[in-house]
Amino acid sequence: MLSTLRALWQADGAFPSGSFAFSYGIEGIVALRHGLDARELKRLVAAALKHRWASYDRVALLRGFRCNGDLAVIAAVDREVEASTLVESLRVGSRRNGASFLASHARIGNDLAAILRDVVRSGECLGHIAVMQGAVWSSVGLDENLAQLTSGYTVASGLITAAIRLGAVGALQGQEVLADCLPLIEQLTMNETPLELESFAPFLDVAAARHAQADLRLFAN
C-alpha cells in the first residue's frame, strides 16, 4: 500500500518537479492547427503515449530504474537519451525537468538524488528526466510497474494540463481525455520493453521544433 501511496505522491501535479512549464510540444500543435478540440487532443495524447512514451521514455525510465544507483550506467543511458532526442527544445526541456526533479528530491532528503544532482552539475551526467525518474523512484519504494504507471500518467496529464492552460480545451474536457487514456497507459506498460530507445512521432517533433522558433511562447517547450 505504501508503494502505491508513493506513486500517487510522485504523480501529483503539486510535486515540484518543474514539469508545469513544459508542454511536450503541444503548444506548437495548437498553433499549427489553429486550435484543438477534445477528440483531436485525445488522438494526440494517444499518439504521444504509443509512439514516444511507450517505446522511448518508458524504456529510458526502466533502464534508469535497473541501474541500482550505478552512476556510470546511469550516465551511459543519459548520453543515449541525449543523442537520440533530435529536437533541441525537447532535449533541453528534458534536462531542465530532470534537474528540477533531482533538486526537489535532494532537498527533501533523498541521498541518491543529491548525488545525481552533483554529478549532473559536474557534467558527468546530463540529467534527462526519464532516466532520473527511474533512478530515484527505484530508491523511494516504487516497483517497476508503479514507476511505469506514474511516468505514463505524468506524461498524459502534463500534455492535457498544457492544453487546458492554452485554452485549447476546457478543464472537464481535459479530465475526460485523461480518463480515456488510463487504460491505454496500463496496456502499454504491459508491452514487452524494446531493447533500444525508439520513437516515431514526426508530427510532435515538427511541432516542437517550430514552437522553439516561435516569437511568443507560454511554455518552455
Place this chain on the structure above:
Amino acid sequence: MRSLPLSSSAFDSGRSAEAHLAADLAGGRTVLRRQHVGYPFHVTRGFYLDAARPELLTLYLQSASGGLYAGDRLKLDVDVAANAAFHLTTQASTVVHDGREAGTLQQQSITVGPGAFCAIASDPCVLFPGADLCLDTIATVAEDAVLFLADGFAVHDPRQAGRPFASFSSRLRILRPDGRVLLLDRGSIRGNEARAGSLGDMAAAATVVLIAPPDELPDVGTLGQIVDGCGCLSGASPAPNQAGLVMRILAPDGGTLARGLEAAFHVAGRAALGSDLVRRRK
C-alpha cells in the same frame, strides 16, 4: 559536363545484393576509385554538374528491377575519402512492394573522410499496400566533414482500398571516427497507425540530417522557410552533441516531399560548399 564510364551490373541469384562505392579526390576532381554494384542496384555514369565546384561528383543510384520486393536484403557502402565531394541521389522515388511477411531491408554504411562533402539524398520511398521496409544506416563522419542524409517515405494505396503499408522502420547511427556517438534515431510505425497522430494529417514523412562544422551550416529558420515554401511542414533544430542540424518534414504526398528534400539539399549544399548547386535533373 564530363562523365565517367558506365558502371557494370552483375546479376545475383536471389535478392540479396551489395553495392560498394569509393570516391576519392584525384587531379582536382572526385572520381570513383572503386565500385562494385550488384543487381538490382545500378549507378549511372558520374556527372560534374557544378561549374563553381568542379570537384563535386554526382551519381544517380537506380533500382533495375522496378523497386524493392519481399525478401530483398540490399546493402550500400559509400566511402568518401579526404577532401572529396560526392553526391549520390536517385532519379525518382523507389516503390516498395508488399513485404509478404518477409519484409525488405536496406542497409547503408557511409564513411566521410576529413574535409569531405557527402550527400546521400534519395527521393522518398513509396510504400505500397503491405510494404514492410526497414532502413538501417550507420555513418562515420570526420570532425570537419559534411554529411547530408535524407530518408523518407510516402504512403500510397493505388486502389484506394484502405489497405496501408505493413510497417516502416528506420535505424540511424552517426559516429565520429573514434567511435563517439553523435546522433541516434530509431523508430518504427505500422501502416494502420501512421495517420492516427504520428504524421498529423499528412501522407509522407522524411528526416534530414546535416552533420557539419558550425560555419558550414545554414540558418535553421531559412532552411525551414525554404522547405515549407515547397508545400511541406517542417521542423528544424540543432542536432545533439553539436553535430549539425536535423529536420523532420511532413508533406501531403510524395511529390511535395521530394521537392522539399531537394530544396533542403540545395540549402545545405550552398552553406557547405559556398556556392549554389545546379538543379539535378530527375
